[in-house]
Amino acid sequence: MRSNRALYLLPLMTLAIVAGFLGWSLVSGRDPASIGSALVGRPAPRLAAPSLRPGEPALGEALLHSGKPVLVNFFASWCTPCLAEQPLLERLAKKDGVTLIGIAWKNKPEEARAWLQRLGDPFAAVGYDLDGKMAVDWGLSGVPETFLIDAQGVVRLHFRAPILEKDVEDRILPLLKAGS
């Protein structure tokens, strides 16, 4: 009879395990919907895009292998979170001297141009990927997404969200300082 009574604790224990898991999920910030970044640690995908600036040459591999780390940012003028991260990109380019490469994703060139004119253009080179062909090669799932490519052309960071000040301070700048 005693062993039977212990069995009554089983549902309670199950509940405790489930509650523990859910609580841990809440606290740890675990996000099952997060795609993750398979590209980190691998060589950067191919960069090939027509320039958004009339008269400038198309963007190519050379930009990723200049011997300096670069930040590649995918954006679009129709994307509100891109608007939010724009001041940070400006700051990275102007204050921290980071080389930024922009790619307007699924965005008409004239619209992307007008957007950059209005908000300021932080990019050393900026191209566009109208049909999203190149973006699949970069594992893009939306905009904005930002990649930090080191001097050897290897992806070091991949943000599938607008970058925040704490990303810049805690992750981007330390890596850039360590690399250069």
Added chain:
Amino acid sequence: MNRTPSPNSKAERGPRLSAKAERGPRVERPLRRASGGEGRAHRGSDGRVRWCAPLLALLLSIAPALAVEPAEMLSDPALEARARTISRELRCVVCQNESVDDSPAEVARDIRRAVRERLVAGDTDRQVLDYMVARYGDYVLLNPPFKARTWALWLGAPLVLLLGAAGLWVASRRRAAALAPPPLSEAEQARLDALIKPRD
């Protein structure tokens, strides 16, 4: 990725996920309406045809609309069939449990196109899947691969089932033992023997 920023940033991230929200996903989905069958049915003198045709039309209209647009398809039917099979295994990265083949999202369309381009370039099915996994991780596979990180996922459910079955078996054995009558005492046995002893 530990992000718990300001309350409104969640709303901001919503539209980031795909161009879908901004552009209306439904536009891509060709509306397939079965038509033409009904008119002919009424003219038919055969009674069976009369109700068969509308039924067929109804059934056809129930068939889900294809996310794959005719313009996307490859002219080579064998390659196209392989592309369809592969894109059914790929998970749309901005949807909830929807394959790239089923999803009208723009990113899903881009991935379908990339799959076809790789196939035309001569990739095997395995290579195409590997190409996508290299970019989107295992997340992009609807069938997660069996490896160290996923063994609990694959074996967990059968394990729990086995444990439950074992528990039930043990319990039923115990119950059977508990229900069996206790053995007779010596006095009882003697009485029983006396009762069943044949009288001479």
